[in-house]
Amino acid sequence: MNSVLRLEGIRKRFGAVPVLAGIDIDVREGEFATFMGPSGCGKTTLLRIIGGFVTPDSGVVYLDGRNANAIPPFARDTAMVFQNGALFPHLSVAENIAFGLRVRRLPDRRVRDRVRELLALVQLEGTEDRAIDRLSGGQQQRVALARAFSLEPRVLLLDEPHSSLDANLRLSMREELRRLQRRLGLTTILVTHDQHEAMSVSDRIFVLNEGRIQQEGSPIDIYESPANAFVAQFVGAMNFLPGTIRAFDATSGCYRIETALGPLAVRGASDAFAPGAAVTVGVRPEAIRIGGEELRSEPNTVAGRVEIAMYTGARIEYAVLAGAERLAVFVANPGRGRPHDGAVWLALPLEALVLAGRTS
Numbered sequence: 001m002n003s004v005l006r007l008e009g010i011r012k013r014f015g016a017v018p019v020l021a022g023i024d025i026d027v028r029e030g031e032f033a034t035f036m037g038p039s040g041c042g043k044t045t046l047l048r049i050i051g052g053f054v055t056p057d058s059g060v061v062y063l064d065g066r067n068a069n070a071i072p073p074f075a076r077d078t079a080m081v082f083q084n085g086a087l088f089p090h091l092s093v094a095e096n097i098a099f100g101l102r103v104r105r106l107p108d109r110r111v112r113d114r115v116r117e118l119l120a121l122v123q124l125e126g127t128e129d130r131a132i133d134r135l136s137g138g139q140q141q142r143v144a145l146a147r148a149f150s151l152e153p154r155v156l157l158l159d160e161p162h163s164s165l166d167a168n169l170r171l172s173m174r175e176e177l178r179r180l181q182r183r184l185g186l187t188t189i190l191v192t193h194d195q196h197e198a199m200s201v202s203d204r205i206f207v208l209n210e211g212r213i214q215q216e217g218s219p220i221d222i223y224e225s226p227a228n229a230f231v232a233q234f235v236g237a238m239n240f241l242p243g244t245i246r247a248f249d250a251t252s253g254c255y256r257i258e259t260a261l262g263p264l265a266v267r268g269a270s271d272a273f274a275p276g277a278a279v280t281v282g283v284r285p286e287a288i289r290i291g292g293e294e295l296r297s298e299p300n301t302v303a304g305r306v307e308i309a310m311y312t313g314a315r316i317e318y319a320v321l322a323g324a325e326r327l328a329v330f331v332a333n334p335g336r337g338r339p340h341d342g343a344v345w346l347a348l349p350l351e352a353l354v355l356a357g358r359t360s
């Protein structure tokens, strides 16, 4: 597959603070790639480097195999939708979308046709003469997208384009974006700190923290096999239990791991850890079952007490005290059934994450 965008050894510091400490990335033609990471980790800076708005201290941006470092933003085959939208408030919808086309001196007729086409694409027909400030937030986002699409860029750069929208609108914009991106075959890079957004639209996610890519992979890879404690905790929720490997049982294919909750059995490869190794066991809240005495006969059961049960609609989120540990347990919507209360039993899964070392 062709690499449309390649980053090699990108570094950037602002003053004494290193923001990007060596970023290497390859993005393939038509791929939807997402940079995800906490606020301030350098996502926008990296996107701006790709768009040519920020110069890296070292490293190279290749577009279609060519070194693009010296190419200014307007001459790069990229289009950026900025974190704050950055539409021209004094121009109409049509004029906003037409802006780049006019800069390229397309004839009026072509511009008009193209604007009509783009408005249909983002389902905003009939709004061409409307002032920007008379559109809803979601409609403005769509104008910004149409403007970015207008020049048919090789790479579309989206900086948190949906952060200002309400939850429902965000969901529908997300679906719309994915549909458009597929239909147009656009190579797209999205920046977000919203894990749901990243998981639902991306072919590949790059998790950034402390200036480096912590992990890259498909949403399933990232969620099911996080490379380290940071990724495990940043993408989804994770309970961490410090433990010590006691033995590997070849019959069950499980390690016996001593933890503060007692011994746990966790599936794994026999050569991964030696007896005595300090590890951290990671268990997703939704992988833990909660119930009464009936769970007691199962493997990996732990007695606990419900500290808090939060009904969120789609699920109930419990905090359960088990010994000195507090475990998050998520249970899919039980309808009108009463949440568990008081003394409970938890059944931890055999499939859990085992990381070398202890996370503090």
Ligand SMILES: Nc1ncnc2c1ncn2[C@@H]1O[C@H](COP(=O)(O)OP(=O)(O)OP(=O)(O)O)[C@@H](O)[C@H]1O
Residues within 6 Å of the ligand: 014, 015, 019, 037, 038, 039, 040, 041, 042, 043, 044, 045, 046, 193
């Ligand atoms: N022009 C600048 N001058 C000095 N520091 C900057 C500049 N731009 C960004 N920074 C700093 O670099 C770091 C990374 O900023 P950046 O905007 O890339 O983060 P981000 O990951 O996009 O965060 P957010 O999710 O909040 O948008 C921050 O600590 C920020 O304060």
Ligand SMILES: [Mg+2]
Residues within 6 Å of the ligand: 043, 044, 045, 083, 159
């Ligand atoms: Mg940002």
